[in-house]
Amino acid sequence: MRISVQLKDFDIGKELKLFNNGDTNIGAVVSFHGIVRNNSEKSLMHMDIEQYPGMTQKAISNYVEMAVERWSLYDALVIHRHGKLLLGDRIMMVATAARHRRDAFQSAEFLMDYLKSRAPFWKKEVTKDGYQWVKSVLDDESALERWR
Amino acid sequence: MRISVQLKDFDIGKELKLFNNGDTNIGAVVSFHGIVRNNSEKSLMHMDIEQYPGMTQKAISNYVEMAVERWSLYDALVIHRHGKLLLGDRIMMVATAARHRRDAFQSAEFLMDYLKSRAPFWKKEVTKDGYQWVKSVLDDESALERWR
Amino acid sequence: MIKVLYFAWVRERIGVPYEIVETQSGTVMELVEELKQKEPRYEIAFSDLSAIKVAINQELCEFDTKLNGAIEIAFFPPMTGG
Amino acid sequence: MIKVLYFAWVRERIGVPYEIVETQSGTVMELVEELKQKEPRYEIAFSDLSAIKVAINQELCEFDTKLNGAIEIAFFPPMTGG
Numbered sequence: 001m002r003i004s005v006q007l008k009d010f011d012i013g014k015e016l017k018l019f020n021n022g023d024t025n026i027g028a029v030v031s032f033h034g035i036v037r038n039n040s041e042k043s044l045m046h047m048d049i050e051q052y053p054g055m056t057q058k059a060i061s062n063y064v065e066m067a068v069e070r071w072s073l074y075d076a077l078v079i080h081r082h083g084k085l086l087l088g089d090r091i092m093m094v095a096t097a098a099r100h101r102r103d104a105f106q107s108a109e110f111l112m113d114y115l116k117s118r119a120p121f122w123k124k125e126v127t128k129d130g131y132q133w134v135k136s137v138l139d140d141e142s143a144l145e146r147w148r
Numbered sequence: 149m150r151i152s153v154q155l156k157d158f159d160i161g162k163e164l165k166l167f168n169n170g171d172t173n174i175g176a177v178v179s180f181h182g183i184v185r186n187n188s189e190k191s192l193m194h195m196d197i198e199q200y201p202g203m204t205q206k207a208i209s210n211y212v213e214m215a216v217e218r219w220s221l222y223d224a225l226v227i228h229r230h231g232k233l234l235l236g237d238r239i240m241m242v243a244t245a246a247r248h249r250r251d252a253f254q255s256a257e258f259l260m261d262y263l264k265s266r267a268p269f270w271k272k273e274v275t276k277d278g279y280q281w282v283k284s285v286l287d288d289e290s291a292l293e294r295w296r
Numbered sequence: 297m298i299k300v301l302y303f304a305w306v307r308e309r310i311g312v313p314y315e316i317v318e319t320q321s322g323t324v325m326e327l328v329e330e331l332k333q334k335e336p337r338y339e340i341a342f343s344d345l346s347a348i349k350v351a352i353n354q355e356l357c358e359f360d361t362k363l364n365g366a367i368e369i370a371f372f373p374p375m376t377g378g
Numbered sequence: 379m380i381k382v383l384y385f386a387w388v389r390e391r392i393g394v395p396y397e398i399v400e401t402q403s404g405t406v407m408e409l410v411e412e413l414k415q416k417e418p419r420y421e422i423a424f425s426d427l428s429a430i431k432v433a434i435n436q437e438l439c440e441f442d443t444k445l446n447g448a449i450e451i452a453f454f455p456p457m458t459g460g
Binding site: 182197198200202203206207228239240260263264265266267268269270271272281282283284289 | 301303304305351354355356370372373374375376377378
Binding site: 012013014016017020022024025026028029030032033034035036037038042087088099101102104105108109112143 | 165184236250252253
């Protein structure tokens with residue numbers, strides 16, 4: 001299990017190599033990564049991600065532990081960047097390793113849903129006209145319902 | 149879109165780098181890879197994967213096209229190996245790229261469910277006592293129900 | 297004339313990966329019955345059809361599908377890829 | 379004495395990332411009311427509480443949660459990570 005909140009970029013290939021720890025029970029690995037995409041007006045210059053240092057690591061560890069227990073994971077990884085990110089930059093990644101594919105998929109979706117609306121990060125979209133804080137959407141909140 | 153049925157190993161990091169084609173609409177990438185895991189008696193020596201050449205590429209293309217259309221994917225990738233594979237070897241990978249995470253997750257699961265029981269591959273587990281063909285499980289068949 | 301292919305344990309029971317068959321059968325099922333008449337190894341391989349899948353011209357089909365001048369037909373167990 | 383932190387647009391409206399507050403308030407809500415009395419910027423920042431989340435000692439809680447000698451309390455908009 002590894003959790004990292006960092007300014008710098010990460011290499012998904014390297015992370016997945018380290019991640020695959022050689023346990024011969026692992027049959028399925030799911031990974032997700034989020035990328036800074038353009039906004040609807042196609043005017044995004046960059047994104048700024050603010051965090052609540054101290055709480056981020058704690059909150060993420062919590063959800064990772066919940067996932068590991070619930071889906072009997074052999075390994076789990078969360079990397080989340082903060083600070084200034086350009087269009088196309090990697091924002092974060094999640095990876096889960098299980099015996100069967102269903103557990104790997106479910107736990108990765110669970111982690112994403114919780115990171116999205118329970119880990120203390122806030123995204124700001126900067127355009128040439130100024131900036132705006134990304135609004136949370138009801139969909140993200142109701143996504144948590146399925147895990148209860 | 150890339151589909152490859154091959155004997156040789158692949159590098160997930162490199163594949164995901166090529167895969168991310170720079171389209172600024174892509175916000176979410178999901179990847180899955182399957183690994184040769186031990187059998188329940190912990191006696192697996194290696195695995196042999198037989199395929200139906202000609203039909204494999206065709207069948208996979210079919211399911212990839214279905215996924216791209218249904219979830220408005222910006223890209224999709226399937227690599228599946230055949231031949232002799234050792235414990236811990238990568239068997240196959242799937243990757244999907246979408247605007248939102250839900251579409252990327254759903255399409256990757258869809259592709260996995262179809263590859264599992266509709267692409268013409270057959271796994272054989274070789275132990276020191278001989279070998280046996282892996283049996284399909286009812287679960288894999290019923291997994292297709294949710295996509296109808 | 298049709299090319300008949302076998303995979304996995306169906307191939308092992310029949311003993312060849314493929315063969316060319318001269319047939320007048322109208323459907324997949326008629327072809328299976330015709331093969332079963334030929335030799336015991338076909339009878340053994342096709343003894344439980346619920347465990348066997350068929351593809352005509354590399355597309356999955358059913359046992360009651362018509363051959364309709366098909367070039368290639370394949371018999372195999374349920375797939376176990378992924 | 380409690381450390382009060384603000385993030386994202388809550389921080390921008392309050393004007394500082396954190397401050398130390400001397401308070402006798404029993405619950406989060408009482409503390410919010412106390413802050414709103416101080417200056418208009420607090421009144422503006424806390425005008426719509428349905429758009430604000432709270433954490434005590436780095437764990438999410440509700441507005442009716444008791445402060446109970448908390449060391450740290452934070453106010454921020456709904457999270458948008460991932």
